[in-house]
Amino acid sequence: MNKTVKKLIPMNVITGFLGSGKTSLLRNLLKLKSMSNTLVLVNEFGEVGLDHEMMERLDKDTVLLQSGCICCTIREDLTSTLSELLDRRFSKEISFSRVILETTGLADPSPIIYSICKGNIIKNNYRLSNVITTVDAINGIIHMNENYESKKQIAVADRIMITKSDINKNNLSEILQNVKELNPSAPIFYNNKKFSFNKVFKEDLFSLDNKSEIVQKWVESEGSKYHKGHIHNTSKHNEQIYTFHLKFDEEINWTTFGIWLTMLLHYHGENILRVKGILNVIGSDYPVAIHGVQHFIHQPMHLKSWPNSNHESRLVFILKKINSSDIVNSLDAFNRLGKVCME
Structure with missing residues (x-):
């Protein structure tokens, strides 16, 4: 990493399907001393959000993004929010050296990556450090089989966290096989009592050039993508x-x-x-x-x-x-x- 890139504010994305343990992972990360100067962005689906209220760290450094999915509508909110935070940081109203974005479980991660890597305001001030994806050991197979967003969340990940493996070990071999087919290069961790959370953001891993060809196409297509079948409604994700x-x-x-x-x-x-x-x-x-x-x-x-x-x-x-x-x-x-x- 060159000196210019290193000076940019690291931005980490935590994604994963509904109920896969994103908020729990974030709650554990925020207990680390190394995360003490971290600003948290929480994106929730629906008019009423609760995830940010369950983190037990509610202060000026927690920002709730506009309700809804992160697609072309919320992407604008993400850009404006990050720009506003830069102004507040410059005026010394707030201080942060890292940003963590927890996405809604229904989020397609491609627009997020596009916004951070391609948006001029963001890419000149922030760097995408890591994309962490949580996969539920109990419902992960169902999520991957029935929800395309779950597959994309796994495919773009730099690190993959298998959660709830202490509760259910029956599906682990099948889950690992499916995850590795979608993303053969990402390191896989297990969120259990022995895991050291310092490993999650130990080093920058994200590089769009190192992603699979299909992931690169997903991201590049976001510039002019029309979200077919996607309803921009804070209470609806699609017709179902x-x-x-x-x-x-x-x-x-x-x-x-x-x-x-x-x-x-x-x-x-x-x-x-x-x-x-x-x-x-x-x-x-x-x-x-x-x-x-x-x-x-x-x-x-x-x-x-x-x-x-x-x-x-x-x-x-x-x-x-x-x-x-x-x-x-x-x-x-x-x-x-x-x-x-x-x-």
Whole structure:
């Protein structure tokens, strides 16, 4: 790396399909001393985002990008945001020596790479240091088989992180085979207790010239690409995938809610790509964060504090081929049943 490039601000991209562990990886990285002067950009799909509130590092160095997918619309927001941050850095309003962008799980990474490498404002001030892709050991095969974005996220990666391998080892050999077919050169790591997170950004690996021919074509085509079939709507990704959210002023009965969510994912998990929530639970002074991906529910996480003054419970769903009204009706039925049982 020459001296001119080395002076540019390193920018790291964390991508990976829905529920593959991007936010968890980012949360662990931000605990490192070497990440103390890092500015974080979080891009979420939908009008209501929760990922940035679950990082437990919410300060002036965390920026929530405009809701939606990073395509031609959000690409403009990424460019303007990075430019604005440069101005604030120059005026000493903020200080940062590295930027990490966590993309939405539905993001096609090609427009991101194009914006950073080809956009004049960005490429003259930032350098794309690494693209890290998380792959879910539980649902990774399904993601790769059913979602083209997942394949592209793996193909462009400089490093690949297999997550949840401690929970499910049954699919590992098949996942590794598929990942290596898509990207034979990227180092593969496992996000487990023995892993040292210092390795993630140890050195710059990104080079468009070293990418496969098809990846280079993806990136180059972004300059004039028309996003066919892609709806620029903060709540819709395409004709099948969309997001919706629920809010509750009343405190949540944890037992009733847990039974409802377990049964919902059991019967409709294939069409619930992700559900995340921050809950105000009866008997708890602090919020409980929940996260489900298709048929799998992660262990609830008790946050140390509320991220802001808003203490209402919030759920954000990303759905495929299922009516949101069916979810609302089932939750209403369970809540009525819970109230009857408590009387």
